[in-house]
Amino acid sequence: MSIWSFANPTRFMAVTARLTPALGALAAVLLVIGLGWGFFFTPDDYRQGATVKIIYLHVPAALFAINAWFMMLVASLIWLIRRHHVSALAARAAAPVGITMTLIALVTGAVWGQPMWGTWWAWDPRLTSFLILCLFYVGYIALWEAIEDPDTAADLTSVLCLVGSVFAVLSRYAVNFWNQGLHQGASLSLDTEENVADVFYYPLLVCIGGFAALFVALVLLRTRTEIRVRRLHALRLRERMADA
Amino acid sequence: MRDLALAVRSGGGFGLGLVFFLIVTVLVPFGVGPETARLAPIAPGILWVGALLACLLSLDRIFALDREDGALDLLATAPIPLEGLTLAKAAAHWLTTGLPISIAAAPLGVFLSLPWPGHLWLSLSLLVGTPALSLIGCFGAALTVGLRRGGLLLSVLVLPLYIPTLVFGADVARRGAEGLDAATPLALLGAVTLGCLAGLPFAAAAALRVSLR
Numbered sequence: 001m002s003i004w005s006f007a008n009p010t011r012f013m014a015v016t017a018r019l020t021p022a023l024g025a026l027a028a029v030l031l032v033i034g035l036g037w038g039f040f041f042t043p044d045d046y047r048q049g050a051t052v053k054i055i056y057l058h059v060p061a062a063l064f065a066i067n068a069w070f071m072m073l074v075a076s077l078i079w080l081i082r083r084h085h086v087s088a089l090a091a092r093a094a095a096p097v098g099i100t101m102t103l104i105a106l107v108t109g110a111v112w113g114q115p116m117w118g119t120w121w122a123w124d125p126r127l128t129s130f131l132i133l134c135l136f137y138v139g140y141i142a143l144w145e146a147i148e149d150p151d152t153a154a155d156l157t158s159v160l161c162l163v164g165s166v167f168a169v170l171s172r173y174a175v176n177f178w179n180q181g182l183h184q185g186a187s188l189s190l191d192t193e194e195n196v197a198d199v200f201y202y203p204l205l206v207c208i209g210g211f212a213a214l215f216v217a218l219v220l221l222r223t224r225t226e227i228r229v230r231r232l233h234a235l236r237l238r239e240r241m242a243d244a
Numbered sequence: 245m246r247d248l249a250l251a252v253r254s255g256g257g258f259g260l261g262l263v264f265f266l267i268v269t270v271l272v273p274f275g276v277g278p279e280t281a282r283l284a285p286i287a288p289g290i291l292w293v294g295a296l297l298a299c300l301l302s303l304d305r306i307f308a309l310d311r312e313d314g315a316l317d318l319l320a321t322a323p324i325p326l327e328g329l330t331l332a333k334a335a336a337h338w339l340t341t342g343l344p345i346s347i348a349a350a351p352l353g354v355f356l357s358l359p360w361p362g363h364l365w366l367s368l369s370l371l372v373g374t375p376a377l378s379l380i381g382c383f384g385a386a387l388t389v390g391l392r393r394g395g396l397l398l399s400v401l402v403l404p405l406y407i408p409t410l411v412f413g414a415d416v417a418r419r420g421a422e423g424l425d426a427a428t429p430l431a432l433l434g435a436v437t438l439g440c441l442a443g444l445p446f447a448a449a450a451a452l453r454v455s456l457r
Contacts (some may be wrong), residue, residue: 134406143387146397155454156387160401163383163447167405170436174408226441 030210060211067096076158093222287356288417342374365420
């Protein structure tokens, strides 16, 4: 059995019917633990005070805002190469989740930036590239909505996703060119020594795990909805054919 | 060639972009005030944004008219590949908007009290950068050609794609105007244009094939 057997919608529906609630529950548990731990049981930072706790929403949301686009890119490639409908629908399903994550990251960043930097918004490379990512999501979703024929829409949005990915990376480096960053560097990574302190680190990991489960659960849920919508459409067409 | 002749004769596409560019340039001093100290630093940016918007304005004409009278289907079945067609379309668009704007930008810079060596850098950066705008626009137009009201959607799709070109282009013009070394952003701008030239005709042709299916 290979992973491609999940491209069969019936099989996909059968597996995700059990998987989605489980992931949703896992996300709920992890988020309650992570956010509760982060908000109530970690000390205030000596310089930033209580505002440091926004990190538990900001970092995971930003992480999955980018990963959602990456997932759409992979799904679009699978659709273009192997023409699995579930893949195209999953890409479509991930876009609104991705834009929500982007907006969460932008808004929490603004809320945190106001007391820390003294400004809601700065044209910092990271902030700007997230705004651009947000615009890409808007364009992608708008193109899906605008085209009636589902296969044409899947094809065109996939091409847009590929080209958009190249330009998103390009924009990231273009705005870096301004070279006037307010945003601090990565505060957690696997390969450097310099991370946030352990007291903040572990709840953050739990939160990231929670957001990961939440993201997958939401995408699966939306993909299931899309498949059902597609089936309903097919049933209606068949009925109309039978009437005529 | 046919596109060129049509664009010049019908007047619409050819004049429109240029006049829009002129209007933007003339209106800005009324908006922000006529002092040289205020205008000079923002002049390169304003001229670049004006050029970009002027390009955006004429994008939906690239394929829409041909689609309406069926010429696009004929061109698609013609012996030249679609990639070549999109490249020719982008070239025609550039010759009717990008090139005149690049030439007009230097004299228009006077209105915005652009310091002297900046004119040359501005024209040069537009000359290098506007082909990328036309190519990206051609891709966007190919994506939206099948839609009845593609105009607004086209702008939304193309807008984020224009950002790298705008950043580098405006930076060349700004550094040139301030007398700094502008070679690095100019090289990057050229790289963006050449990258678009190499990749986007294929993407645009793929999108056209889907739209014409």
